[in-house]
Amino acid sequence: KLDAESAALAVALKFENVSLVTNAMVERLIPAPDGRRIAAIEYVKGGELRRVTPAIVVLAAGAVNSAAILLRSAGGPCPNGIANRSDAVGRYFMQHNSTALVAIDPRWRNDSVYQKTLALHDYYFDDGEGGPPLGNVQLVGKVSGPVFKAALPYVPGFALDWLASHSVTWGAFSEDLPDPESRVRVNGRTIISDWRKTNLAAHQRLIAKMKERFRAAGFPLVLSRAWDQRTPSHQCGTVRMGADAANAPLDIWCRAHDHENLFVVDASFLPTSAAVNPALTIAAQALRVADHMIRTEFHA
Structure with missing residues (x-):
């Protein structure tokens, strides 16, 4: 059987312009002063706070942690959290x-x-x-x-x-x-x-x-x-997609309505949970989003 490591990650790491940082924890996303873009990502590795400044940010930490990272990033032009003008980040949490x-x-x-x-x-x-x-x-x-x-x-x-x-x-x-x-809510480092x-x-x-x-x-x-909640099944929905920025953090391409260079591509984007394992749907959407990014972001 193939999995993300053998089918995608191992292949990607063969390219010289791909690197993987392990044993690190993302602290927050930092918006630009006008709030329209994500300017940097702060993460901790080996007890040291580090920063990376990518042109494009793809968040894929799962329905709980993706929402938690966005909420923990509140401040400056984003007082309610990143991508949260709709107040929907963390809401609509579903699991079968x-x-x-x-x-x-x-x-x-x-x-x-x-x-x-x-x-x-x-x-x-x-x-x-x-x-x-x-x-x-x-x-x-x-x-x-x-x-x-x-x-x-x-x-x-x-x-x-x-x-x-x-x-x-x-x-x-x-x-x-x-x-x-x-x-899903956050209280400091605690996820509720x-x-x-x-x-x-x-x-x-x-x-x-x-x-x-x-x-x-x-x-x-x-x-x-x-x-019960100790054995969660297919958590999703906390950073949902939708056409109306007033009700949903993401558009149909998983791009944040509020930040033009931020994508959230994991189970968070699902607006409904259906009644089957969403893994293949998430993988299909990831391929679709990647193709969209190639056309719109990497054309130069």
Whole structure:
């Protein structure tokens, strides 16, 4: 399998004009006096505060940290934070409503080592009865006894080994809808998450539907447990894109409405969360934004 390191970073580092600074932490972005551009980036490496002055800044620290960096950069012409004229930075925080489903059949043994990947989208667009969309369900891989132990520390190991060998584990995911009061804030170096869950009725309906289907398929016992904030699923939305600068920090090319040389290209830009892993959507948008940058910023 390819990942960002092997498919992109390792290739980029072969060019003489590409360098990578590791073991460093970005402190803040510094705007120009008129606020229209980002003039510099301050970061700490080895206990020393350093500064770089790029022509173009691409922020891709993830939905939580990208928002935190922008908010921590408040000051001067940007009293509410960088790219935050709309007061939307940090708001609309979303992560999928997620639940683990363990379908158990004592009469059957699951001997898989590398379990197949399978996803069910039967209820993605509606509930099968003309009602609202519920979400998707997918296998989460072969779960072993020790993995179950992390979630169920009070259960004896032999019982969890038995459970792992007589079950199939699924993940159920439903969309978390955008809410401006669901947000990430900062207090100095501390990041504060105030996640306001939405669409829970649809998620509970999805779980009930799938329990019915698993029992009908021959699994007499189906257990479920919600994944809470300790196991986040696909955080997004905190630096959303939109055509109106009054409501969104970024335009459709992930360029900040307020700063012509700042792009934010990670899960932050997503205005909605859908009910599937957004990784490929983010990668596709990154390629699209890069092509746009080549046409508009590097034509000279």
